Amino acid sequence: GSVGTGDSLINVTSPNGAYANLNYWVTLTTNNGCTVSDTFSITYQPFPIAPLTVSTPCDGTTAQFASQLSWNSTPPPNTNCVYTLDFGDGQNANAANTTHGYDTTGVYTAVLTVTSPWGCTTSDTATFTITAVPGINPNVEATCGQLGIFNVELTLDNYTYDVLTWNIPGVGVFNATNFEHTFVNPGDYIASVALEGSNNCDYTANIPFTI
Secondary structure: OOOOOOOOOOOOOOOOOOOEEEEEEEEEEOOOOOEEEEEEEEEEOOOEEOOEEEEOOOOOOEEEEEEOOEEOOOOOOOOOOEEEEEOOOOOEEOOOOEEEEOOOOEEEEEEEEEEOOOOOEEEEEEEEEEOOOOEEEEEEEEEOOOEEEEEEEEEOOOOOEEEEEEEEOOOEEEOOOOEEEEOOOOOEEEEEEEEEEOOOOEEEEEEEEEO
C-alpha cells in the first residue's frame, strides 16, 4: 500500500518491524499526466536492548555488572555490538558483564551504552551504593566477683546495621552495645559480636576472655 505522497517523506516505518528489508517504488506524475517510476529498498535495523544490573558483594569495594542483550524486534544477522560501561567514578570499560573496584564508599551511577553495527544506540543506568566493611573491636574486662564488663567500638563509615548481638556460648545472648554480666562459673570463654546489616551484609568479631 501507499506510504504517502509529496516531495519527501519522513518517519516511514516498517510494517514488519525491524530487522526487515523492504522494497519500495516511487512514481512521479507530471501536471500533464506523464509518469515515471523507480524502485529502491530499505533495510530497517532494530535497536539493541541491554538493561544494566549491579550487585555489590560485602567487601566494601567491588561492584559486579551484568547485562543481557536483546532487541526491540527481530534480531539482525550481525549482533556484535559495541559496549561502553561508565562506572561512575571516572573510569570505564568496553564490556557489559564485568567487575570493578571502587576506591571510596558512596553512591554511584553507572551508565551502559550499547551500539549496534549500524549505529543504533541505547543506554541504561543503574544507581548503587558501595558500603564500607565495619570495624568491630570488642573488649571484655574481667573484674572481681566474676563480673564481666563488655563493650565494643564500631567504625561504621556509611554502613548501618539493624541488630547488634553479643553471644557467649553457654551463657546467653545480649542485644546491647555495652553491658555487664555476672558469671556463675569461672573459666575461659569466647564472646562474639554480630552485626546484621541494613544492606544484608553481616559481620562478626570474636574475643576470648577469662573470668
